[in-house]
Amino acid sequence: MQIVTDRSAAIEALGTLWRIRRFEEAVEDLYGRGMMHGTMHLSIGQEAVPTGACMALRRDDYITSTHRGHGHCIAKGADLERMMAELLAKDTGYCRGRGGSMHIADAATNNLGANGIVAGGVPIAAGAGLSAQMRGTDQVAVCFHGDGAMGEGAWHEGVVLAAMWKLPVVFLCENNLYGMSMSSAKAFPLEQLSDRANGYGIPGVTVDGNDVQAVHDAVETAVARARAGEGPTFIVAETYRWRGHSKSDKNLYRTRDEIESWRESNDPIARFEKSVLEAGTLTEADIQTVRDEVRDDLRGAVQRAAAAPDATPEGLLDAVFAPTTGAAR
Amino acid sequence: MQIVTDRSAAIEALGTLWRIRRFEEAVEDLYGRGMMHGTMHLSIGQEAVPTGACMALRRDDYITSTHRGHGHCIAKGADLERMMAELLAKDTGYCRGRGGSMHIADAATNNLGANGIVAGGVPIAAGAGLSAQMRGTDQVAVCFHGDGAMGEGAWHEGVVLAAMWKLPVVFLCENNLYGMSMSSAKAFPLEQLSDRANGYGIPGVTVDGNDVQAVHDAVETAVARARAGEGPTFIVAETYRWRGHSKSDKNLYRTRDEIESWRESNDPIARFEKSVLEAGTLTEADIQTVRDEVRDDLRGAVQRAAAAPDATPEGLLDAVFAPTTGAAR
Amino acid sequence: MTMQEQRSIHEGLEHPTGLGARPGAETAEMTYAEAIRDALRIAIEADPSVFLMGEDVGRYGGAFGVTGTLVDELGTDRIRDTTISELGIVGLGVGAAMTGMKPIVEIQFSDFTAQAMDQIANQAAKIHFMLGGEANVPLVIRAPGGSGTGAAAQHSQSLEAWFAHIPGLKVVMPASGDDAKGLLLAALDDPNPVMILEHKLLYKQTFEVRTGDVRTPIGKAAVRRTGGDLTIVATGVEVQRSLEAAELLAAQGIQATVVDPVTLTPLDSATILAEVVKTGRVLLVQEAVQTGGFMSEVSAIIAESEAFVHLRAPIRRLSGLDVPIPYAPQLEKAVVPQVDDIVVAATALVKEW
Amino acid sequence: MTMQEQRSIHEGLEHPTGLGARPGAETAEMTYAEAIRDALRIAIEADPSVFLMGEDVGRYGGAFGVTGTLVDELGTDRIRDTTISELGIVGLGVGAAMTGMKPIVEIQFSDFTAQAMDQIANQAAKIHFMLGGEANVPLVIRAPGGSGTGAAAQHSQSLEAWFAHIPGLKVVMPASGDDAKGLLLAALDDPNPVMILEHKLLYKQTFEVRTGDVRTPIGKAAVRRTGGDLTIVATGVEVQRSLEAAELLAAQGIQATVVDPVTLTPLDSATILAEVVKTGRVLLVQEAVQTGGFMSEVSAIIAESEAFVHLRAPIRRLSGLDVPIPYAPQLEKAVVPQVDDIVVAATALVKEW
């Protein structure tokens, strides 16, 4: 799909980019003002990856996401109000206040959920791929994960099984250079992280993760391959996390200069806006319209979410198990 | 080290090959006669790997071993009588009857033990390497494992950490083509299994695992690299298991022809004997002497082991923890 | 005693008492392994979303022969050999379960659930709750536990207490062939993850088993025998040992009730408590190591219940010793409760209190 | 109540009662995290075989700030950042421990011990026994448990019961800064693997802590308070909640003993039973989910002991609900015992029995 040169695709992409950015800025603000609880993993600076990737997917394709999952969730089509309500611990949130940011899933968009466990979603995505393969649909599962996840046994086992069975899965690594404080360049002595694929007999691709079109194209190719029954692909999208890992992060493991240089010269949204302007696809006014719409949408979502009833402990014991309904056959 | 052309090395290698073979034949016989309990994993047909590998090691180098570990244990220098006593559930066995075949370790030869868990020894070997590195010795740890172990997260995590810290470890895969019934060619879609190393930024080497000298040389190179602080190597030694995986194996996943062809044309002991004869290093008579000595040694070991007192349950509760002796500093 | 004789003891009893088929259907004689295979065949033939995956379940026929030649009948798609990757196997099961399939995963020995613990405890069991009901995980995990085969400490554990401590996971322990079949079929009806802990020593034993598409209800205990002097609660292979002990006790004039919880979570406390109240004396028998074992939970439930005032004796546990399972047959037998041990413990309880 | 206020409640009390330093050494005020850091510094400086490895323990200073700037003092060799590989981290610890080192490994959240369970349960804990004494595994594992930080179901568990059910592993739960330090130093003397379950809510609390190279004995319970009406046994963060509750109860004329087992395995049953006999009423308080929790073990020990005849009431447990820990602060608080819950349960026990 051409995004940069197609008006409606460009508007869609820009809307998604801004929705992610503004949603997370709102979260950061609410947290800072003591209105939000727990911890927080922001993907500001990384918005191009979910945006480009999900535009290569159908609604019925699956995704699995991570602790840093707002972007994936929004890009796959989740409702901002229900997301915000969840973070505000409301009964109307996606998880009814039980999961919070790290566990939002959205059945309507086949988003199988964020995951608090690094690499926890990797075998789950492979399982969704297995399911699609066995059911004979041509659905694909995209597994978003971080570079740090490549250290986990779960990553390995999910990829091993997907490679053996040629499952329709795209393992999409958001390489933001660090797993918390561990530099992935130091952790994995590879020329590029996508060389990891060579150990598994699947294609490995590196892509500029701050370029919506580039991410989209890499994922589109991998998805086509997967739908054709040719198996999984490992894509590494190079990007950068502007904020700390979570609120406890003092950024001691990286320099202020490094952060500044990415913010200033490699902002995925600024880059996308520049490219669509240069291509003549959108005007400054078009862009402003998108921004305004997102701002209004988000404002409404926050307001409605904040006004919703708080989650209550009633019924928690009954929420542990799905109700059994008797013989399934 | 030249093994094939050096008389004493050749005698040593031949002795080890036969000790392993005869030990396991004795185990098989005792088991068949109901004198031995539990299960049994024989490495008959694979003797060249531990033989060649351990001849590249010093006594103070470490090994970790597997469920199919008699060969590793013998090649590293364990006492046949204590091994046999263990399998016969005797109090004089290496584990005092508590561990059996799958848990024999030998502190005297820095054999850190067999392991009933597939890939269980992989991170442990990396830990021994870390210890050697931190203590500033130039010891190396050789991690024997099967091809099937390459499916485990433990394998991955051990290799990841060893690669990052350039630990002095040799990951030595005995590729006997199957992990129980799973064909490794089917499980891992790689041209050769040693390509797995490409995912980790460490050297990967494939070697004829039924050739003592070839195994030795590959391990010697890897050990030199490790001692020089250049980090781990992944070696895949191609070999074949003549017997079933364990006693419950009906060999349904492979053909009789396949088994026969390996036995007839690729017996590591026959090949070694042929090569030392051809090189003129040993005579038929020399070879017969080695065989006779091994037969006698083993006969004695079995007899003494069988006559030893049975393991008893007394003191089991006290055997769970090592005795605490107070402040260590 | 020769090793061969010792081995046959370890293989257990051929004709357990009180472990026949549940009423209401025709029955046939089959082994515990065959009963499970029968359930697999019935479910997989009836429902295209059901399949089995695990190590060596295909051509090999399963490490304990449970699948046998089932792959010939059902194909490699539905009886699926995996790599040796327990965490991956369970994880793929979770993903498949969330997306319309009903996977059954086999962990070759229950000890290797340790490898898969994240996907069992942190994913499968919690997803429905954490995700606020956005997803279900109808996953069945089968894993054989227990000692008695000389496989030593890493292949012989009884880990049910770990699983019982995980909210969101149902845990069952079939003590008979009929229950092995009925519980597997019931687990497949359940929209939640169910852990089925089978027992290695039972696989080759013959039982009377209901034929056809039957169920053993999850969450319901079975009173396997009744008697007025004491109540034995036992799980897994200890159910049949307790029943055998009860016969020996009866010969001495001591009448025992034997309750098999069948399901550990959610536990049918009501049935257990009702039987405790009747006798006032309780003996809890498990193969697992005592400290932190599931019978501690049963004891605690009794001790804080209304049954407390009916107790005329301390609540006795008879468990595995707090040691890893040793290899030597004589050691292995010594560390887990055998029939004689149950007789001795029960007699002491009745005589002393 | 604003979220900020709720958050400060979740951070716990600043001045717990009965959780000061053990006698016999000079003391200083420091946080629980600082006390652990002090122990790390002392051990690593004194013994070249001791080192720490884990995720983000170096420059980052630890997810909960335990190591702080220790890497500047001790270097990256001894304070070692790992990849995100819990199974590997523990496994390397096992291998290093078998070969002359005394590793301390940090698991960032105790929930991730699920990833490492094979190396913990099947390797570290069993090796000394299985190998017939040919090897020791002097490995220390530190892992923070508990809820109260809004981190939801995969970052808030109290999993001590899993570890207590593993023969060969010692398990301790420091409830005070002094014990956090003393137990870590004691664990490093031990030739066996020791699991130290720290508590997230305690890290920032200030305690009176012994200075220098001190020990808290492993295997010895602490009686934190004495009173004649009931005996509360509590672990982890529930020790201070129980002490606070005891003060409120005292104001109502109810006097409680509070026993902190400190070590879960090997458990100091003698001290617990002696305190139970004195009051005849027992309340067991834990944060962990009730079913299969460690307090079930304590209950079972009491119920089968000589203390049984001294009981004048059923043995009450007050535990976490059998649910995964929810995210919302009001839900998270509701599912684990708070001070008020303890007061209510204790009052009922004393009033009704």
Ligand SMILES: Cc1ncc(C[n+]2csc(CCOP(=O)(O)OP(=O)(O)O)c2C)c(N)n1
């Ligand atoms: C199994 C597990 N180990 C450790 C953590 C703690 N943790 C959460 S996120 C994180 C870093 C993950 O790095 P990466 O995968 O690169 O994702 P990023 O945060 O950079 O998006 C860590 C160590 C966890 N949640 N799960």
Ligand SMILES: Cc1ncc(C[n+]2csc(CCOP(=O)(O)OP(=O)(O)O)c2C)c(N)n1
């Ligand atoms: C974690 C774990 N999973 C499964 C098993 C059961 N098992 C024992 S050996 C084996 C096959 C191992 O294959 P490989 O590593 O190739 O070694 P080989 O037996 O061929 O020497 C299996 C599946 C085990 N012991 N441990």
Ligand SMILES: [Mg+2]
């Ligand atoms: Mg990252």
Ligand SMILES: [Mg+2]
């Ligand atoms: Mg193999």
